[in-house]
Amino acid sequence: MKNRTITRKGFFLGLGILFIATILRAPITSVAPLIGTISSDLGLNSAAAGMISTTPLLAFALCSILAPISERKIGIEKVLFLSLIGLSIGIFLRSFSGSFFLYFGTILIGISIAHCNVLIPGLIKRDFPEKVGLITGIYSVTMNVCGALASGISLPLATKLHLGWQGSLRVWLVLSMLALVFWLPQVRSTTKMDLSVSTPKQKSLIKSSLAWKISLFMGIQSLIFYTLIAWMPQLFLQKNIDGELTGWLLTLLQLFLVPATFLVSIIAGRLAEQTILVWLGAGTIFIGLLGIMLTTSLPIIVISVILLGIGGGCCFSLSMMFFSLRSKNSAEASQISGMAQSVGYLLAASGPLLFGLLHDLSHSWISSLLVLLALSVVLLYVGLGASKKVYL
Numbered sequence: 001m002k003n004r005t006i007t008r009k010g011f012f013l014g015l016g017i018l019f020i021a022t023i024l025r026a027p028i029t030s031v032a033p034l035i036g037t038i039s040s041d042l043g044l045n046s047a048a049a050g051m052i053s054t055t056p057l058l059a060f061a062l063c064s065i066l067a068p069i070s071e072r073k074i075g076i077e078k079v080l081f082l083s084l085i086g087l088s089i090g091i092f093l094r095s096f097s098g099s100f101f102l103y104f105g106t107i108l109i110g111i112s113i114a115h116c117n118v119l120i121p122g123l124i125k126r127d128f129p130e131k132v133g134l135i136t137g138i139y140s141v142t143m144n145v146c147g148a149l150a151s152g153i154s155l156p157l158a159t160k161l162h163l164g165w166q167g168s169l170r171v172w173l174v175l176s177m178l179a180l181v182f183w184l185p186q187v188r189s190t191t192k193m194d195l196s197v198s199t200p201k202q203k204s205l206i207k208s209s210l211a212w213k214i215s216l217f218m219g220i221q222s223l224i225f226y227t228l229i230a231w232m233p234q235l236f237l238q239k240n241i242d243g244e245l246t247g248w249l250l251t252l253l254q255l256f257l258v259p260a261t262f263l264v265s266i267i268a269g270r271l272a273e274q275t276i277l278v279w280l281g282a283g284t285i286f287i288g289l290l291g292i293m294l295t296t297s298l299p300i301i302v303i304s305v306i307l308l309g310i311g312g313g314c315c316f317s318l319s320m321m322f323f324s325l326r327s328k329n330s331a332e333a334s335q336i337s338g339m340a341q342s343v344g345y346l347l348a349a350s351g352p353l354l355f356g357l358l359h360d361l362s363h364s365w366i367s368s369l370l371v372l373l374a375l376s377v378v379l380l381y382v383g384l385g386a387s388k389k390v391y392l
Helices: 003-023 031-041 046-063 067-074 076-094 099-127 132-159 164-170 174-186 202-206 209-237 243-270 275-296 298-325 328-360 366-386
Strands: none
Touching: 003 099, 003 174, 031 046, 031 099, 031 132, 031 164, 031 209, 031 243, 046 099, 046 209, 046 328, 067 076, 067 099, 067 328, 076 099, 076 164, 076 174, 099 132, 099 298, 099 328, 132 164, 132 243, 132 298, 164 202, 202 328, 209 243, 209 275, 209 298, 209 328, 209 366, 243 275, 243 298, 275 298, 275 366, 298 328, 298 366, 328 366
């Protein structure tokens, strides 16, 4: 009877995590295909339009370090519940006309997602210690599938269903409300962080070369991903690819994240060291970027996008797994997750801005893509360091 109760509790906890995962990327990836429409409607210049993509990443960077503190004060379950409320309010406000509501809602979305991003890896390590790879894989796959779906359907929702950009962005309120409903049972079983467990102080993490390698790995893979999400449609338009097709190429990239994310999570959890997976992830990203840079051939571009999806899924999965694999308990996992995502998303936030700036200065995408190629080499270096079997 006891085992059945534990199993039932674990099932509903897993279901709650699954529904939270559905809404952690869709509110962000749904924006890129609508940037042109939003800019035209609100009279935004290129810099202001770029801030729509950059603002949530800055919120991730600034708020990720605060999530473990919130966890210690009120417990992880309540923090996640409050984050889902904030996320729902942000999605609702963002859909109103006017720049103020757009940016204020986006900030709320970023703050809320940041707390979920940081705390869920620690929650998985705490409550599913024997199934970290499997649960992380399912969580990551769900996040990426919904993110891919959002990229593909946001423009058709706005144009073909005549919802406009506001209605298209408001659709994701359905998922956030569902996540709230399915997380409600967990709020009654709130568990605060066990302060008796010895955890590294923030100062010791800052001095840890391993912590910095994990943080840089997280940051560079995020920078590459969010830069591509923000600018790939515009890049492909200049290669004379149809506007609606560019949205589906973005979806294709994210769909190929899915199998890579799931499989790598499981494989990484079974390996003592993840060196070969780092080579796979960074290598396919490098080749994919090279393909996009050197050709206008649609078949080669499609193959390059698929490679970027595989590499991105591999590296994203590894960055999430490193939080658990390189920590000794859930408290450490939350702390390294907070540091890595704070540093990482600060780097990621600079990506779309610098990519666009380099394009404006050079009047070409080549210089911007060369920077991403160089960063993929750095990604390989720090990833190899993080893949060794050592602990914080």
